[in-house]
Amino acid sequence: MKRIIFLLFTFVTLLPLNAFGWGRLGHYTAAEIAERHLTPEAKRNIERYTNGTPLAEYAVWMDVVAKTEPYKHLLRGWHATIADTRCKSPKKVRDEYRDGRDGISAMEYFTEELRNRERLSDSVVLAAIKCIVHIIPDFHCPAHVRFTDYKNSGDFKVMFYGKKTKFHKIWDSGVISRGRGIKDHKKYADMLDTYSKREIARATKGGPQQWFEDAARKVRPTMYSVKAGDTLDEKWVKEVLPFGEQLVTESGYRLAKALNTLFGNEKPKKSK
Numbered sequence: 155m156k157r158i159i160f161l162l163f164t165f166v167t168l169l170p171l172n173a174f175g176w177g178r179l180g181h182y183t184a185a186e187i188a189e190r191h192l193t194p195e196a197k198r199n200i201e202r203y204t205n206g207t208p209l210a211e212y213a214v215w216m217d218v219v220a221k222t223e224p225y226k227h228l229l230r231g232w233h234a235t236i237a238d239t240r241c242k243s244p245k246k247v248r249d250e251y252r253d254g255r256d257g258i259s260a261m262e263y264f265t266e267e268l269r270n271r272e273r274l275s276d277s278v279v280l281a282a283i284k285c286i287v288h289i290i291p292d293f294h295c296p297a298h299v300r301f302t303d304y305k306n307s308g309d310f311k312v313m314f315y316g317k318k319t320k321f322h323k324i325w326d327s328g329v330i331s332r333g334r335g336i337k338d339h340k341k342y343a344d345m346l347d348t349y350s351k352r353e354i355a356r357a358t359k360g361g362p363q364q365w366f367e368d369a370a371r372k373v374r375p376t377m378y379s380v381k382a383g384d385t386l387d388e389k390w391v392k393e394v395l396p397f398g399e400q401l402v403t404e405s406g407y408r409l410a411k412a413l414n415t416l417f418g419n420e421k422p423k424k425s426k
């Protein structure tokens with residue numbers, strides 16, 4: 155995996171949006187919440203690479219390129235993560251069940267690469283930012299939380315608002331996009347970003363592995379709650395919406411913490 159990052163930005167293409175894992179609205183909202191919680195230092199350092207582009211605009215890049223060459227190989231597996239039956243996700247479990255291709259392993263890789271980012275080109279650092287902005291919210295999305303004893307990918311059909319729909323897709327975008335009728339991610343972030351400082355500190359304790367394990371503990375009790383052929387309507391969406399929104403919100407705070415940790419200590423480059 156060592157050379158992946160150097161290839162990430164070699165291929166730039168404009169592609170139609172194919173959003174999975176929280177869909178466009180959920181991902182944009184999580185990134186917007188994260189942007190609001192960057193430290194001034196991290197924000198300044200990140201903007202050196204993004205030129206001030208809002209993080210939300212990178213939020214679904216990994217999904218947009220997911221099925222295209224060469225990204226489908228480079229980014230393979232990074233959209234989901236696995237936990238054991240106790241909701242733990244040590245390296246051993248990730249290596250054994252996903253060949254080390256999962257969101258947490260990807261975060262470990264980027265953390266290591268960005269530790270010495272002065273040797274990376276700016277475009278490579280930007281590619282890493284785009285991936286991180288997507289990966290952390292993705293591993294909070296219920297159908298992207300896999301277990302060693304149950305795939306939990308929602309790979310079956312249900313009736314959703316009168317249409318046969320894959321259950322995976324409903325968690326990807328159905329719940330968040332239908333729940334409140336809000337279309338604007340900034341308005342959604344205004345609504346969700348209400349944690350107190352203490353609540354944010356509690357939610358962001360630890361790092362990516364602990365955050366994922368917390369998401370897995372929240373998701374696991376729900377894993378058999380919907381079966382093939384079930385009918386899911388507005389009533390069901392209203393029931394699960396607060397749970398989905400909690401995961402989106404916490405993923406935003408955790409994304410901010412990851413970016414603050416990675417970019418909060420960088421000295422600005424001397425101008426030539």
Ligand SMILES: [Zn+2]
Nearest residue numbers: 174175233292
């Ligand atoms: Zn994804």
